[in-house]
Amino acid sequence: MIDEVDVNGLPTRSVSRRTFIKGVIAAGATASTAGTLFRASGGGLFAATALQGTAERLLTLNVNGQQRRVDVLPNETLAMTLRYKLGLTGTKLGCDRAECGACTVLVDGVNHYGCSILTHAVRGRSVTTVEGLQDPETGALSPVQQAVLEGGGFQCAFCAPGFLMSMTALVTSTPSFTRDEAASALSGNLCRCGDYNKILDCAMRAGELARSV
Amino acid sequence: MAEKLIGTDIAPPDLVAKITGRARYAEDFRADGMAFAKLLLSPMPHARVRRIDAERALSMPGVLGILTADDVPQRDAPAEQCLTNEPVYEGEPILAVAAVDEATAAEAVERIRVDLEPLPFVLDPLESLRPGGADAHVQGNVIVDREWKSLKWTAEEFASAEAAGRLPMGEPTSEWSHGDVDAAFAAADLIVEETIVHQSVTHHPMEPRSNMAFWQNGKLHIFASTQSTARTRAALASALELDLEDIVFVAEYCGGGFGSKISGSTVMQIPALLSRKIGRPVMHRVTRYEENYFGRARPGFQGWVKMGFRADGRMTALDLYLVEEGGAYGSGDFGTAGAVAHLTYTPENVRVRAVSVFTNTPPKAAQRGPGGAQIISMLEPIVDKGARQLGVDRLAIRSLNAPGSDVRFGPRLMGLTSVHAREALELGARTFGWDEKRMLSGRRNGTKVTGVGIGLSPYTAGSRGYDGLMVVRPDGKLHVHQGIGNLGTHSIADTARPAAELLGLSWDQVEIHWGDTSLGVPRSSNQAGSQTTHAHTRANHAAAEDAKRKIQEVAARTLGGAPGDYVLDGGRVFRRGSRGSGMSFADVARRAIELGGHFDGHELPDDIHAETVTAASKVAGQGLVGVAKDNYGGDGAGVYSWVVGFAVVELDTETGVVEVVDYTGATDCGTVIHPRSLGAQVLGGSIQGMGMAMTQRWVFDPKWGVPFAKRLYTARPPGMLDVPLNAQWAAVGIPDPTTPVGAKGIGEPPVGAGAAAITCAVADALGGRCLCRTPLTPDIILTELEGLRKPYSPTATHIG
Known part of the structure; x- marks a missing residue:
């Protein structure tokens, strides 16, 4: 059963989709009912019994600068925990399989697909979502948010939270960058409206604003 | 002075919510006791459900209920049910299970045994038309005069077509013509003839069509992802046989639709019905995998075209035959395709024949520029072939054949309100630098060869006769109630701007109310066919004129004089020339409430729609109400916008990979309301066209009738590294004379322009050889380049 996955044996710094799936397969579960589905911690099938003796479920996560206590199943993805346990619905699920980037969040400042990393x-580590970009004291928009607001970035904007996180990783990790470098840094995020030119304009402006801070 | 609001860039009023994570899309809503639904999808392309054994599922702890086809509103095909006992494509929903959480629901679905009787299936419309070919539905493979029919062409027709390497052309189900094509071909200086294939392409909006529903006090509360708001509620009410006012419809944001979420998508009914059955709120999260199945697709065409030209490049005759892949529930893109071809080249002699065939492939729907985008991307490189043979410049041949505002086209010779295609061609050529860049054609750099292309694409861009509703409240602001959807085009804001400008307001004095029908929303158009900008700048303009008259009347009654003495500016109404006197809009609103009657919405115009009457009754008494129907007229003439795309590509002759290195889009869409948004539409639509022409390949297994390419990475829309990163756009900006605002829509036409610029540029890089099929993936290009025997026939589609 999927509930028997031994998360303690997984690397602590990161769990790739590949490792995750291998683990699930090793445990004899089908990938179709794995951690990409929402499973309630309290009720639901076998939730209470099958997990005994496996991972500790009550975790303290550092999300957007706050310590959050949360009950997490061993095979739960970070995107599911954020959206369905912590009420942080800004992180979007567009594909749930590392194809679109809508679920991108920062883990220790590095952009990761939230659908492809296990919460455990x-x-x-420090997790930042789109809800954590504003200054917690003043509510001021981050340089990336400010640049997108000035530039009128995005159309339907379902991809926006993911793009904003990738842009944040870019401007905080790279002091200056070219348009081509920005495109490479953001190429893991898909925008089906095709607003790429305007998004890149915003990324370049975000770089300027970040440097002037 | 109030700001100028038409033609300036603003931040859309919902942008802060979108960039802080506060914007709530359908899957972001929660309700107490919310259960989750999972679907059981058909594993076969065509089957009949003989028996469902759900006992092992229903006895599981946490399972709350099941919904089958017997529980949903019954429809006769080609109308679609949300659950079915006769699936006609792999992935069609058969039943839904609700459980306390999603994993439990999924496990329950896996425990259900469905006994399916396989039925004959067909993926390729031509195979269905062959003698003895399968029909996609038990009832037949085509619908003629609303009757199912099993249409088969003769073996002789197929044999002669295959021998000639062209499309078989038996009896069509639709035909229209003008002039005499045969005589025109006899007199033509040049004839070009090709068989063409345009594949079906999935929409794949970023946001899957998830939704959540619950019932409270007999009313359905539904949180959905849709392009339209008022019209989706109406469609859902009709589908579920509910009164309009018994649905509280919430759709604040929509993560893209592109035609696949115009109004109530069928799957939207499931959580509503399941929730009613189990008495709990139900969330249905649609996966990307499921989106591939029931998230809709643009229909494909297998076609044949013959063009006759005069020596100077004038197209004198066009003969077009289209076989449409209608999918599981049919499609009608062929109609627009024929009309758009006629409009773009204005041949005096034209014949369009078509047959739309049902197939056991996922259902089709309008996709941005439906019919037009496919036909333009296929015909433009063939026009280039003619130009090349005649020695006519490719820009010149398009200008020569393009219509003016006096055009009449299509089966009924429809007229248009305004056409500035030639101006768009000139402006685009100037912005792009056609005279210099066309010289790059055929340039070699190592293994790469450069190609340059132009694509000219028209599409519908307006409609009329809807209502506007707005209130000047005692807070002094103009509150605009929008029944249109928030689908990413910024039109919820932009269609209010001409109204605000008419009332002399700054943008910060305007509040937009949208996305929740309980707020009161007026009768609106569908957000489809690029109608919204045209239709709702008009409707809001009409309501603003009504508000302006009332504001002047209130001022005259309060301060004396005649209404005509008063002018409006900066949120105040005052006598001409005495800005310091007069009343604030806040005072006007309070006074309107005192006066009552028509001032505050307690008396309404006779000609507004019943939906608007209901909406106005919700806002009556809140302030001074502006409400009116768009009576600006113009009925009878169509509204079309144009986009011309110019592209430079580099084709690597060793790998077959095409890189788009430069792109310009220029448009005729009337008055420009919001330049930055318009640019995003022109370029974004063009990029969707590039994906359609190049990267989004949908492959089916012919043996089992199932799609292989089910996800984004297997039928990949363009990413940031697939598109030119310094693309340019420009707008002609000539107002449409038949609307008080002058604006036409823009969503549709850029797709055909972007796609055609690429198909033309690739043909140019190949020395004028038109592959006449999409998508132009590297293997297909390499097969052509290497002169290899093609492992597929000239009419094959979805080739693996």
């Missing part, structure tokens, strides 16, 4: 793997 981010214990002791």
Whole structure:
């Protein structure tokens, strides 16, 4: 059963989709009912019994600068925990299989697909979502948000939270960058409206604003 | 002075919510006790459900209920049910299970045994038309005069077509013509003839069509992802046989639709019905995999075209035959395709024949520029072939054949309100630098060869006769109630701007109310066919004129004089020339409430729609109400916008990979309301066209009738590294004379322009050889380049 996955044996710094699926397969479960589905912690099938003796479920996560206590199943993805346990619905699910980037979040400042990282793997690490970009004291928009607001970025904007996180990783990790470098850095995020030119304009402006801070 | 609002860039009023994560899309809503639904999808392309054994599922702890086809509103095909006992494509929903959580629902679905009787299936419309070919539905493979029919062409027709390497052309189900094509071909200086294939392409909006529903006090509360708001509620009410006012419809944001979420998508009914059955709120999260199945697709065409030209490049005759892949529930893109071809080249002699065939492939729907985008991307490189043979410049041949505002086209010779295609061609050529860049054609750099292309694409861009509703409240602001959807085009804001400008307001004095029918929303158009900008700048303009008259009347009654003495500016109404006197809009609103009657919406015009009457009754008494029907007229003439795309590509002759290195889009869409948004529409639509022409390949297994390419990475829309990163756009900006605002829509036409610019540029890089099929993936290009024997026939589609 999927509930028997031994998360303690997984690497602590990151769990790739590949490792995750291998683990699930090793445990004899089908990928179709794995952690990409929402499973309630309290009720639901076998929730209470099958997990005994496996991972600790009550975790303390550092999300957007706050310590959050949350009950997490071993095979739960970070995107599911954020959206369905912590009420942080800004992180979007567009494909749930590392194809679109709508679920991108920062883990220790590095952009990751939230659908492809297990919540247990981010214990002791700092998670930032789109809800955590504003200044917690003043509510001021981050340089990336400010640049997107000035530039009127995005159309339907379902991809926007993911793009904003990738842009944030870019401007905080790279002091200056070219348009081509920005495109490479953001190429893991898909925009079906095709608003790429305007998104890149915003990324370049975000770089300027970040440098002037 | 109030700001100028038409033609300036603003931040859309919902942008802060979108970039802080506060914007709530359908899957972001929660309700107490919310259960989750999972679907059981048909594993076969055509089957009949003989028996469902759900006992093992229903006895599981946490399972709350099941919904089958017997529980949903019954429809006769080609109308579609949300659950079915006769699936006609792999992935069609058969039943839904609700459980306390999603994993439990999924496990329950896996425990259900469905006994399916396989039925004959067909993927390729031509195979269905062959003698003895399968029909997609038990009732037949085509619908003629609303009757199912099993249409088969003769073996002789197929044999002669295959021998000639062209499309078989038996009896069509639709035909229209003008002039005499045969005589015109006899007199033509040049004839070009090709068989063409345009594949079916999935929409794949970023947001899957998830939704959540619950019932409270007999009313359905539904949280959905849709392009339209008022019209989707109406469609859902009709589908579920409910009164309009018994649905509280919430759709604040829509993560893309592109035609696949115009109004109530069929699957939207499932959580509503399941929730009613189990008495709990139900969330249905649609996966990307499921989106591939029931998220809709643009229909494909297998076609044949013959063009006759005069020596100077004038197209004198066009003969077009289209076999449409109608999918599981049919499609009608062929109609627009024929009309758009006639409109773009204005041949005096034209014949369009078509047959739309049902197939056991996922259902089709309008996709941005339906019919037009496919036909333009296929015909433009063939026009280039003619130009090349005649020695006519490719820009010149398009200008020569393009219509003016006096055009009449299509089966009924429809007229248009305004056409500035030639101006768009000139402006685009100037912006792109056609005279210099066309010289790059055929340039070699190592293994790469450069191609340059132009694609000219028209599409519908307006409609008329809807209502506007707005209130000047005692907070001094103009509150605009929008029944249109928030589908990403920024039109919920932009269609209010001419109204605000008419009332002399700054943008920060305007509040937009949208996305929740309980707020009161007026009768609106569908957000489809690029109608919205045209239709709702008009409707809001009409309501603003009504508000302006009332504001002047309130001022005259309060301060004396005649209404005509008063002018409006900066949120105040005052006598001409005495800005310091007069009343604030806040005072006007309070006074309107005192006066009552028509001032505050307690008396309404006679000609507004019943939906608007209901909406106005919700806002009556809140302030000074502006409400009116768009009576600006113009009925009878169509509204079309144009986009011309110019592209430079580099084709690697060793790998077959095409890189788009430069792109310009220029448009005729009337008055420009919001330049930055318009640019995003022109370029974004063009990029969707590039994906359609190049990267989104949909492959089916012919033996089992199932799609292989089910996800984004297997039928990949363009990413940031697939598109030119310094693309340019420009707008002609000539107002449409038949609307008080002058604006036409823009959503549709850029797709055909982007796609055609690429199909033309690739043909140019190949020395003028038109592959006459999409998508132009590297293997297909390499097969052509290497002169290899093609492992597929000239009419094959969805080739693996």
